[in-house]
Amino acid sequence: MTRIGIVGYGNLGRGVEIATKEADDMELVAVFTRRDPQNVSIISKDVPVLKVDDVEEWKDKIDVMILCGGSATDLPVQTPKFAQMFNVIDSFDTHARIPEHFANVDKSAKDNNKVAIISVGWDPGMFSLNRVYANAILPNGKDYTFWGKGVSQGHSDAIRRIKGVKNAKQYTIPVEDALEAVRSGKNPELTTRQKHTRECFVVLEEGADAKFVENEIKTMPNYFDEYNTTVHFISEEELLKNHSGMAHGGVVFRSGSTGLNHENKHIIEYSLKLDSNPEFTTSVLVAYARAAHRLANEGSFGCKTVLDIAPSYLCNMSGDELRAHLL
Amino acid sequence: MTRIGIVGYGNLGRGVEIATKEADDMELVAVFTRRDPQNVSIISKDVPVLKVDDVEEWKDKIDVMILCGGSATDLPVQTPKFAQMFNVIDSFDTHARIPEHFANVDKSAKDNNKVAIISVGWDPGMFSLNRVYANAILPNGKDYTFWGKGVSQGHSDAIRRIKGVKNAKQYTIPVEDALEAVRSGKNPELTTRQKHTRECFVVLEEGADAKFVENEIKTMPNYFDEYNTTVHFISEEELLKNHSGMAHGGVVFRSGSTGLNHENKHIIEYSLKLDSNPEFTTSVLVAYARAAHRLANEGSFGCKTVLDIAPSYLCNMSGDELRAHLL
Numbered sequence: 031m032t033r034i035g036i037v038g039y040g041n042l043g044r045g046v047e048i049a050t051k052e053a054d055d056m057e058l059v060a061v062f063t064r065r066d067p068q069n070v071s072i073i074s075k076d077v078p079v080l081k082v083d084d085v086e087e088w089k090d091k092i093d094v095m096i097l098c099g100g101s102a103t104d105l106p107v108q109t110p111k112f113a114q115m116f117n118v119i120d121s122f123d124t125h126a127r128i129p130e131h132f133a134n135v136d137k138s139a140k141d142n143n144k145v146a147i148i149s150v151g152w153d154p155g156m157f158s159l160n161r162v163y164a165n166a167i168l169p170n171g172k173d174y175t176f177w178g179k180g181v182s183q184g185h186s187d188a189i190r191r192i193k194g195v196k197n198a199k200q201y202t203i204p205v206e207d208a209l210e211a212v213r214s215g216k217n218p219e220l221t222t223r224q225k226h227t228r229e230c231f232v233v234l235e236e237g238a239d240a241k242f243v244e245n246e247i248k249t250m251p252n253y254f255d256e257y258n259t260t261v262h263f264i265s266e267e268e269l270l271k272n273h274s275g276m277a278h279g280g281v282v283f284r285s286g287s288t289g290l291n292h293e294n295k296h297i298i299e300y301s302l303k304l305d306s307n308p309e310f311t312t313s314v315l316v317a318y319a320r321a322a323h324r325l326a327n328e329g330s331f332g333c334k335t336v337l338d339i340a341p342s343y344l345c346n347m348s349g350d351e352l353r354a355h356l357l
Numbered sequence: 358m359t360r361i362g363i364v365g366y367g368n369l370g371r372g373v374e375i376a377t378k379e380a381d382d383m384e385l386v387a388v389f390t391r392r393d394p395q396n397v398s399i400i401s402k403d404v405p406v407l408k409v410d411d412v413e414e415w416k417d418k419i420d421v422m423i424l425c426g427g428s429a430t431d432l433p434v435q436t437p438k439f440a441q442m443f444n445v446i447d448s449f450d451t452h453a454r455i456p457e458h459f460a461n462v463d464k465s466a467k468d469n470n471k472v473a474i475i476s477v478g479w480d481p482g483m484f485s486l487n488r489v490y491a492n493a494i495l496p497n498g499k500d501y502t503f504w505g506k507g508v509s510q511g512h513s514d515a516i517r518r519i520k521g522v523k524n525a526k527q528y529t530i531p532v533e534d535a536l537e538a539v540r541s542g543k544n545p546e547l548t549t550r551q552k553h554t555r556e557c558f559v560v561l562e563e564g565a566d567a568k569f570v571e572n573e574i575k576t577m578p579n580y581f582d583e584y585n586t587t588v589h590f591i592s593e594e595e596l597l598k599n600h601s602g603m604a605h606g607g608v609v610f611r612s613g614s615t616g617l618n619h620e621n622k623h624i625i626e627y628s629l630k631l632d633s634n635p636e637f638t639t640s641v642l643v644a645y646a647r648a649a650h651r652l653a654n655e656g657s658f659g660c661k662t663v664l665d666i667a668p669s670y671l672c673n674m675s676g677d678e679l680r681a682h683l684l
Contacts, residue, residue, distance in 0.1 A: 128684055169379050344490065353455050357476060
């Protein structure tokens with residue numbers, strides 16, 4: 031059995047709790063929170079909810095701690111810190127800061143004989159894996175990654191910071207024609223605008239200026255100015271009723287060629303259609319928690335990513351069973 | 358540099374030769390054949406073609422030997438034998454016999470401090486990987502594998518053994534409605550007949566009985582009797598002109614659910630569209646040859662499959678580069 035701990039109980043923490051229940055070889059033993067534990071109600075009534083300050087007492091009672099904080103401020107501090115006491119998994123997803131985060135976590139984990147697996151999820155995560163496999167197989171080719179349709183938390187937050195906005199959700203939507211052009215092997219050169227559109231559902235504060243808000247959104251640098259953006263103003267009731275879903279997904283393509291004159295074309299496509307972004311992400315986290323426990327038992331300490339771990343480590347089956355049934 | 362040797366120069370051997378040229382870190386140093394080397398003309402004029410009996414002299418001059426023989430009779434003998442002298446890669450694809458083949462090769466490789474990676478290609482191979490990742494992430498779900506459209510060598514051979522048949526090609530074709538049902542999350546129960554159809558292009562010997570041949574094909578146990586099969590009789594010229602292509606492909610799906618009541622559905626889809634089945638297969642073999650060389654340098658001896666190898670081993674990039682560019 032792998033004894034699992036959770037730090038942070040939001041959508042991700044709850045997803046880890048549910049995913050742990052699906053696994054015969056895992057047991058959730060404690061949930062840690064920065065809030066008052068009295069006010070945190072979890073699904074498993076037999077599992078204690080504790081203050082995160084008391085985590086050290088659990089050093090020898092937890093095999094893998096799954097860190098469910100955010101990438102902006104929580105994980106850069108939490109992952110190196112908890113890797114001093116526990117084998118840890120995180121879903122750090124700020125691509126540009128991964129090298130720095132990796133270095134910090136690697137030092138902690140190696141100094142303390144722990145395994146840390148960072149940036150686990152679907153992107154970074156399963157999409158990264160697919161980019162690496164496909165690039166290794168087809169060195170001559172082009173990569174394409176599409177996201178959506180799904181809510182982008184970062185873009186929704188950016189809209190909420192505009193004066194006059196009470197609430198907002200932003201969907202990232204892949205352009206169907208672009209997907210089809212890639213899928214059919216045309217190897218298109220696609221600008222940012224040609225790959226995705228952005229659709230915003232916005233609730234205004236009373237008396238706010240809709241024209242001003244729409245213009246602020248559409249011209250916002252980096253977030254919206256390079257995209258075709260649609261803005262809908264709706265009521266708060268409608269937002270909560272129709273836009274609270276957590277569906278997401280995306281597609282990774284490698285379009286490559288082989289042959290003496292590169293005359294043979296090949297398309298590798300990996301696609302995800304997810305009803306619940308946090309529950310899928312946490313299902314990946316839990317599979318890698320299994321790997322972390324095994325790697326720790328083998329003494330293979332330090333920081334790793336999904337690229338460093340063999341697929342067999344994720345499965346609750348022996349090598350013989352995998353070769354007989356899934357190979 | 359990884360010094361590559363090839364045993365057997367058919368479609369696969371030629372594909373390995375071409376794929377090796379694409380890789381900056383690989384060098385083809387020799388091709389071994391059972392035929393008279395004088396009669397084997399390869400693309401690389403500076404690479405020697407030698408008798409397979411002389412292979413032992415190359416023990417210290419080749420880092421990885423890629424075995425390009427067939428699964429029926431060649432590889433069960435060749436892979437354990439060559440694993441005594443070389444790190445080896447094969448594409449053994451008789452799923453039912455993989456456990457036995459693994460055991461034989463593992464003994465040879467371990468006794469001689471060599472690395473052997475068997476059953477490399479796309480199925481077994483990339484499809485297997487995707488089955489394992491998807492099963493690990495979504496333990497509650499169903500697997501679906503579809504093949505084609507593409508020529509099945511085994512089925513084409515079976516037709517050629519019928520009395521009165523001069524030549525034949527058989528295409529395996531996935532049923533579009535079945536693909537769509539799976540893709541849309543309907544989790545259908547599909548019989549063999551509902552998943553694939555079989556289309557045969559047959560050249561008759563002079564004076565052969567077309568009715569007899571068609572009936573022999575359609576009622577052939579295991580190969581055709583459980584499928585909807587179409588038979589076309591065509592001339593040998595037409596067969597060579599229109600049915601000599603080597604395109605293939607397929608799709609692996611995992612359709613699963615998460616949530617307290619499994620209320621959230623997720624579809625993972627991995628799809629390949631290949632102009633050249635042998636060239637794609639050999640591109641995978643060459644990527645795993647890179648892994649075999651690294652594993653040998655680390656002293657990680659024995660038999661392995663794609664399930665036992667971390668993705669980063671396949672890429673000609675450092676961990677830092679992979680994390681910065683592909684994670």
